[in-house]
Amino acid sequence: MSESDTVTGEASPVRKIIHIDMDAFYASVEQRDNPDLRGKPVAVGGSAERGVVAAASYEARQFGVRSAMPSVTAKRQCPDLIFVRPRFEVYKAISRQIRDIFAEHTPIIEPLSLDEAYLDVTENLQGIPLARDIALKIRGKIKAETDLNASAGISYNKFLAKLASDHRKPNGQFVISPEMGPAFVETLPVGRFHGIGPATAAKMNALGLFTGLDIRNQTLEFMNANFGKSGAYYYWISRGVDDRPVRANRIRKSIGAETTFSTDLAEYGALAAELKPLVDKVWRHCEATGNRGRTVTLKIKFADFEIITRSRSVAAAVAGRDDLERLACGLLEIEMPLPKRVRLLGVSLSALQIGDEAEPQLTLGI
Template identity: 60%
Template sequence: MTRKIIHIDMDAFFASVEQRDTPSLRGKPVAVGGSSERGVVAAASYEARRFGVRSAMSSRVALRKCPQLIFVKPRFEVYRFVSQQIREIFADYTPLIEPLSLDEAYLDVTENRQGIKSATYIAKEIKARIFEKTQLRASAGVSYNKFLAKLASDHHKPDGLFVITPSEGEAFTEVLSIDKFHGIGKVTAEKMHRLGIKTGLELKEKSETFLRTHFGKMGSYYFQIARGIDDRPVEPDRIRKSVGSENTFEYDLETLTELEEALKPLIEEVWKWCERTQIYGRTVTVKIKFSDFQTVTRSISSSLLIREKAALEKLAIDRLREPFSKPVRLLGVSIHNLEDTRPHEGQQLTLFY
């Protein structure tokens, strides 16, 4: 059976929530994040993006691009609440929901709770219900696999809806720039350019052996997606070995203060997943990629589960304070050695007195 997959992506989510809740911000360039010269933009409204302001950009550069930029402190508890409202709408249609972050998720609606045959109709209905419930706009991509559904949701942002049918998938990827392929980052794209691969068609012309030689096991994945093939299912209850978040910065960060500010939204993203799933870990790893693309990881393990955000933040930021001498282009934080703390059937509950 051909799958029917929807990818929902909220438009400029954090910034849109702030504009919704503060009417004076509507129609103005807004950045969520630290306003100090050493702060970092966590999210930018579409009005700010027109000036070239992007997430993970330093506040200093953002203000240079858009002097009238308005900075707003993030309110993650509000974003989590709105995200839960949106998830409840998803659940009215399918139990097969794979959240990727607070503002995006995959839905498999091949067989759905409403008995609706058209995934496009479901996507339209979900978009309308999200706006009715939250006054926020979402973009939706509809296709027969996750890779193409993700590409489709990006195609007509903001407030977009785009469909890629099984007969259109391969042709759609052929004309797409490699830089637009979800899952192919900047460094991999640059390597592909050096190999003469700049479009989906040029990727498709390479053999699987060639791609595996240059990109290892990911070569097989690139071989498949160039043909519009992606067999990954929507996995609502994946057993994970780790959970993490990372950002590549538009401009290299050089000071410890900048790095700490850039790491905090990533810590928040990881922690909200731990709180939502009640899955916690014992090992914290910080990933640092320098301007020359050298990558190092710094880890520390605890004998006990890390069950407080403050503990996670301290352990992660302490890893940054080890000496480094080069500008940083990417930061990431992850938690490993996970343990599900939710009570399961047959498990004795602990009583606290």
């Protein structure tokens, strides 16, 4: 389960939830701003030799190119693929513009990323009775103001709203009513459930669970025994039940940055030097948002793509940028000498607090 909220299955008033998902957002922005890219397979990400695909245009997706795919693999699948460096400041500015459109209809907005959000429009600001009409109006204004397409899912809970937005992509919308919900879920392959990844789907298949109906036929005790704390979530969503609220101004769980090297590195000095700009980026975000955190995590990806992570938690929030760097470098020092050359390095800060909640750790004692 990807979100910390717990589904209890308790009866709640019928809500009107919209899930808005921008279509191939980063790639669509690049095609909008550069006419030469329109109608062509585009991947936003690092270089064709060393990077990872952050987003793919629909033309690229026809060749099987997907986000998080190594660029080398993507180029192999689509030889004509055009790689474009990401422009995150541009994407963030457009995301803020879209968020302002949402706010014309409801203050209850839960952003999931720059291009995706839940909206609770049960009591919307414009008094529009039908959520489908609100979604149409939002999508129309996004198109008019940004020249970008958005898809929307409308339902009575978050789980079904997200499923619905996937159902009519790109540039469409779909409604799953309370009457439709259980029947819609029962035919759905478990791998399509939001919150069920490939490993969990494989485990479910091994237990004879292939569709929502298969899960629905199990007891809550069976699901808890086999899937731990996520078992109840799967049990209830297979019945079309999800009482998690849309959380306005939801605080992200971590702040991180990572970089892939043009050549693999092994020496401590070179790796520590690469950590500095990553720490700068993480701390800039902390300063901009007021977030502070207590847990520093170092991510190392070796040349053979093996990944290890190492973490250190402190009693109170990390006080400053230099303290964050010392903690990250300390985690790296412990791993030296490394058994293999390093392809990627990342650093993140978690156990986040905001504003007055964050009492800084005055001395790290390391």
